[in-house]
Amino acid sequence: MIQNMLESSPGWFNFIIFFILGVILLFIVLGFVTYSILAERKVMGFMQLRIGPNQVGGRWGLLQTVADVLKLLLKEDIIPKLADKPLFILAPIIAFAPSFMVLATIPFTDKFQFADLGVGLLYYVAVSGMTVFGVLLGGWASNNKYSLLGGARATAQMISYEIPLVMSVLGVILLSGSLNLNKIVEAQAHGWFILLQPIGFIIFIIASTAELSRTPFDLPESESELVAGYHTEYTGFRWAFFMLAEYVYLFAMSALITVLFLGGWMSPFKFLNFIPGSVWFALKFCFVVFIYIWFRVTFPRMRADKLMEFAWKVLLPIALANIFLTALIKSLFFGA
């Protein structure tokens, strides 16, 4: 249905439908962010011998994040006197907007997808790369030394890790023969790419952790060194926007991994086909999110200089070798 409308001539009707769908997705994503933060705190609490939120909204703390967000919205909006005001205001928006834009191409089920782009994967990578501007500008505009260091680190890290990230999915593209995310899912009907591309998967999950700047790659905001990194000077809803961007990316990245490596909406076994695709997607997706949380609880932080070395000297060569290997196997055994 969406595809037909995309191809039809633009008009008010189309616009309104798309607007409404967009708002629905926004609320789904916001709901996800709200409860993934809660889940993260609960899982971390469980792993760290704590209880986690348990007061606001019953004993599961179901309204804790809502209360937190409300508090952030009501907070005084502070812009430091010496900050570069326009950039300071613009930075969180630049950081957030692309994180939401990338969701358009993700096929949540075989029917529910906003834009079935031919180059969906490329679109994702290109648009998500824009977030780094927001982070860099935020660090620069704050006129704070910790922010500057954090922003510079974040930029270096995100750019460096984008390369192995893209290289690692080239194997998937080779196997499926398409950049279209729908086609990639369909190509996994007989075997998920996590099985066919184990090296690619591992590189992708490492590089994506770095892209999300989560532990062990949380250097841009490494609290023990740089206080809060690029968002040291941010408060209230501007800060909330940075955090929102971070968690929406967590959503997007987990969805992308599900699509690229875990077979998207497809069930793992034929006899389980009666369970709807959306359930499968949600299950796989939650598993990926859980893995990210698990990482966060377990690992210490990488060191800044080793981080770069790791991206360029370890991940990139392995990713390139993986492409070569995949191409070789494909042409030898499966014909061109």
Added chain:
Amino acid sequence: MIRTEEMVLNVGPQHPSTHGVFRLIVKLDGEIITEAIPVIGYLHRGTEKLAEDLQYTQIIPYTDRMDYLSAMTNNYVICHAVETMMGIEIPERAEYLRVMAMELNRIASHLVWWGTFLLDLGAVSPFLYAFREREMIINLLNELSGGRLTYNYMRVGGVKWDAPDGWIEKVKEFVPYMREQLAGYHSLVTGNEIFMNRVSGIGKYTKEDALNYSLSGANLRSTGVKWDLRKDEPYSIYDRFDFNVITEEGGDALARYHVRTKEIEESLKIVEQACEQFPSGGEILAKVPKIIKAPKGEAFVRIESPRGEIGCYICSDGKKEPYRLKFRRPSFYNLQILPKLLKGENIANMIAILGAIDIVLGEVDG
């Protein structure tokens, strides 16, 4: 050529990783430190000067607040100094209680170090695991002294309170439990590639440097110098226990990490043996005069605290207050090598190096 400017970064006194109110002014070339100037004194309370107007027993609570992670050893050093001057014989039972309290406190102190060091390196969970075990030690010491952090437990001539019923059994149970947990710590952290990357070869100094800077404790033993006052100048009843002095050869943060974690095991050994040898009855306080007056003269004693050699010098003119009291505070001395270690390192290493030295600001500032 790119023209770069030197940046002056003021770290602290309210920075999350300076463990209190330590301040460090670092000059940065990019992320490389070209110069580091430590600024101390934000927590200075003038313990030594205050002591000049206090009776000896009244000084003990002040020592609690110096190295607040290891108040028992501080208690001991002041009591030991006065006892040495007065020539008091300590009852057997009191000596055992003192040793057990000090060793348990040493374990607790090393646990805090272990947890916060990893917190500095960005791992949150170990901190909470370490605090679970520390909590048990604190409960044990709480049963003994009534305090959780500032115990004020020891007195000139013995200890204030006897062990409550069943306390020894609880300590006995704690020892194997702690060993088990320690193995868990190692499997979680030690050997983790990221962790090893961050600590091995970082903050390295030689044996000569360590001796020239008068470092002590784990900071000294990590360079291979076998020097532990519990063995080399046995005080209290340490000569009755079988334990090893842990040394490492590396001289880097990793070596200090290993020294401290292994010291926990050695302390457990001492506690275990002390539980077995614990006398079933007897006094806990020697016969001391109501008002304690150290005889005219001076004395200097030193013992091994978790952070190194803590010394106490008393100069008395025969009154009930000391004429002059001076503490050799190991954190203060250990900190002196920091500017030398930081030069040429990057900012991320700065935190690891500072963390590995293991300072307690209460002790640095006195």
